[in-house]
Amino acid sequence: MTQPPAWTRGDVAALLPDDTARAWFDEALADAARAAGTPPAAPSPYLAHTWELRFAAAGRHCGHRNADAVRALLLIEARAGLGTLTRLYGYGSAAERRAVLRALPALVEGPHAVHLVEDALRSNDTGLVLAAVGPYAAAHLDAHAWRHAVLKCLFTGVPLDAVARWTHRAAGDGELARMLRDYAAERTAAGRDVPDDLGRVLTLTGEVPKEL
Amino acid sequence: MRIFDPHIHMTSRTTDDYEAMRAAGVRAVVEPSFWLGQPRTRPASFFDYFDALLGWEPFRAAQYGIAHHCTLALNPKEANDPRCTPVLDALPRYLVKDGVVAVGEIGYDSMTPAEDAALAAQLQLAADHGLPALVHTPHRDKLAGLHRTVDVVNESSLPRERVLLDHLNETTVKDAKDSGCWLGFSVYPDTKMDEDRMVAILRAYGTEKVLVNSAADWGKSDPLKTRKVADAMITAGFGEDAVDQVLWRNPVAFYGLSGRLRLDVPQADGLHEGNSVLRGGE
Ligand SMILES: [Zn+2]
Numbered sequence: 217m218t219q220p221p222a223w224t225r226g227d228v229a230a231l232l233p234d235d236t237a238r239a240w241f242d243e244a245l246a247d248a249a250r251a252a253g254t255p256p257a258a259p260s261p262y263l264a265h266t267w268e269l270r271f272a273a274a275g276r277h278c279g280h281r282n283a284d285a286v287r288a289l290l291l292i293e294a295r296a297g298l299g300t301l302t303r304l305y306g307y308g309s310a311a312e313r314r315a316v317l318r319a320l321p322a323l324v325e326g327p328h329a330v331h332l333v334e335d336a337l338r339s340n341d342t343g344l345v346l347a348a349v350g351p352y353a354a355a356h357l358d359a360h361a362w363r364h365a366v367l368k369c370l371f372t373g374v375p376l377d378a379v380a381r382w383t384h385r386a387a388g389d390g391e392l393a394r395m396l397r398d399y400a401a402e403r404t405a406a407g408r409d410v411p412d413d414l415g416r417v418l419t420l421t422g423e424v425p426k427e428l
Numbered sequence: 429m430r431i432f433d434p435h436i437h438m439t440s441r442t443t444d445d446y447e448a449m450r451a452a453g454v455r456a457v458v459e460p461s462f463w464l465g466q467p468r469t470r471p472a473s474f475f476d477y478f479d480a481l482l483g484w485e486p487f488r489a490a491q492y493g494i495a496h497h498c499t500l501a502l503n504p505k506e507a508n509d510p511r512c513t514p515v516l517d518a519l520p521r522y523l524v525k526d527g528v529v530a531v532g533e534i535g536y537d538s539m540t541p542a543e544d545a546a547l548a549a550q551l552q553l554a555a556d557h558g559l560p561a562l563v564h565t566p567h568r569d570k571l572a573g574l575h576r577t578v579d580v581v582n583e584s585s586l587p588r589e590r591v592l593l594d595h596l597n598e599t600t601v602k603d604a605k606d607s608g609c610w611l612g613f614s615v616y617p618d619t620k621m622d623e624d625r626m627v628a629i630l631r632a633y634g635t636e637k638v639l640v641n642s643a644a645d646w647g648k649s650d651p652l653k654t655r656k657v658a659d660a661m662i663t664a665g666f667g668e669d670a671v672d673q674v675l676w677r678n679p680v681a682f683y684g685l686s687g688r689l690r691l692d693v694p695q696a697d698g699l700h701e702g703n704s705v706l707r708g709g710e
Contacts, residue, residue, distance in 0.1 A: 264520070269524045276688055307522075309479075309482035312525075339484075
């Protein structure tokens, strides 16, 4: 089951700075809805639907703070499937990629889009890592990849609370506990601090964090 | 002192450079796409490079409180390789992006028919996308190259007030100024301009529509040249206002023509102080 989107059209319209932005938003949504009924003709592999160009330009037309929400609604309105999501992620700036990742739970049923999450987790951009560890990753990332995602968050300073359902997935995970202990030992051996979040996960794995 | 380096290839630079630039007063940079020293052989290599200029490099710059934008294009050297020219077809996908503040670097390298075609096509793309253009003038046969560049600009639908002619020097500055375009000077050890010659040009031609950059890249270059020019200007008796005009207000005005310049440095969402770049990566 996909999840309901985090924003409705009305929520987003209310956030927009002025009527110009709202008119742009309405036109972009209409454009995306039209595209949903028409598969793209492809004289060039690089040709984009106009709504896809608007998807890229959303930040400067609607305000950068609203761009994620606007982009998510465009994806929903266009009924973006796996091919479209993969294309927009592939051609996307970091901000566009974040928007695709955040929209996954509302758009993709099943694990077919997990390659996008894995791609983001290979990056070193903490904004992408943060967007990757949302509810879609909680539902579909396999155990090994999920443990590495948690470790990467600790390593790169992404707050643990950004990891969707981490308390649920970490509970009783002995292998995760081992990885965390080893990481803590490595930090301690180097005379460095152990992140506070590490102790929080370790507790849940069933291990009592000792003198980390 | 606030400094905007309007032409620097940070992809080739280390985090030490970012740190030193910040300490010297650099608060904003524009990174033009160019060639990487090693020729590319397929469009996908360009797309990965564009992705870096639109994602990874702004992320790195933000760690040091530096706003990072880019200009995208097929550069003149690689425009001569038919394996790379399909990049022109993909540019419309990239030129709409929020971090892109100009089309560039375009212009001439060896002045071939393929370069003519790529320059004209990309000036048109700039006009179509409401973007200004950063035009590199050739290092060899420079004055003839400048004249040919200005002719192509005049034939294009992009107004001259939206074109920056870069890598100018004593032999090209006068004709470039007469063209009505913006004037860019790269201050680079051994080649291009140096600080004292730059000051002499500013004395002779004024500070209006003049931009100074380090053009630092993978060659022997210095990302602090912008600051060194500012210091040389002060020593030569220019006031702080003239320094601010050349090293901040002029680049802000030129790239501001895109309507996309954001000088507040966006922080990556929801992060603590530390991150892997500062910690030395994985
Ligand atoms: Zn350059």
